[in-house]
Amino acid sequence: MASTPAPAPTGRLVDTAEGVGLELSRTLRAPVARVWATLTEPERTALWFGPWEGEGVPGGTVRVQLAFEEEQPWSDLRIDACRPPHRLAAAMPDEAGDWRMEALLRPAEGDATALRLVHHLVGTAGVEEIGPGWEYYLDMLGAAVAGTDRPAFGDYYPAQRTYFAELLRGR
Template sequence: MNDILDAVNAVTRSVRAKTIKAGDGRAIILERSYDAEVKDVWDALTSAERLARWFLPVEGDLRLGGSYQLQDNARGEVLECEPPHRFKLTWVYGEEATEKDVSEVEVSLHAEGDATRLVLEHAAVIPDEMWNQFGPGAAGVGWDTSLVALAWHLRGVDFDPKTWEATPEAKQGSTRAAEAWGEASIAAGEPADLVAKQVAGTTAFYTSG
């Protein structure tokens, strides 16, 4: 098995219902371990300089109550922050976003000896038509890419998502991640025919072009 498939398969995924401020929604949860201490992982997640080397450039005030803007991506506010173990923030796409479009991302870090277990939860109110077309992989595959990038960064390798996304390796990883989110949907009780449609839609979205 190659490195990208190993990295994708290192993640544990689950899906559950969750009520957030925007309303009754769904949450996707990703968990994986890193060979790095909690303080190092925390710094990689919260330092603007380091985020630009594996995730995206970010502007704003990365403190409790502060707001942030990811370059050409999401924006939001820091709702909760407990260094170096946990933070929670709002996650908003687009200038025309309404209250229903405000999702929430929570990350927690847990020491496992000299390693760190990361748990990422992204909860959102998702229209049924979008859920039926893509399922949890719509956001999940994107987060999978981020967790791979973080692993490389913690090993000293910088990562440019925009360059990497067009590579055959990225498409192979996205295909496997979409399948894995389908497996998480089945485990959450979704019918197999709907899950097959979700996996096909997510795979096409991340691998076309």
């Protein structure tokens, strides 16, 4: 029986107006509207990230359950910007500060969608854990859009840890 190849990481560190960002990308075989719905509708986010409750409006805060994390905690998620169906910027505050991220969508060839996720970093500490986590979640998003089986987190971490550690050495 042939084994499935490990997922290849796509993350890279980029300069942003605020400092450094961890940028990851995917091309999803679905129209922008379907990808947007999977990013923003609570019953669809439940398939790959977790359900949320509240009023998802710019400047507002929703409560999101991190359904694929240990103990499935609930966290606040502040909506910083929302331009359907192309840009969603949000921040998830925790004891270390705000985890600021934005998802950017654009049409790609053949009714596909190009997705770019930028996690705006306060510093580069922890990138070797953050990177594999986002790779996993973006592939979870892809599986939710396509209606396929979810990937296993063990295929991402610790397997991709070295890749992301090497990104830091190149800066």
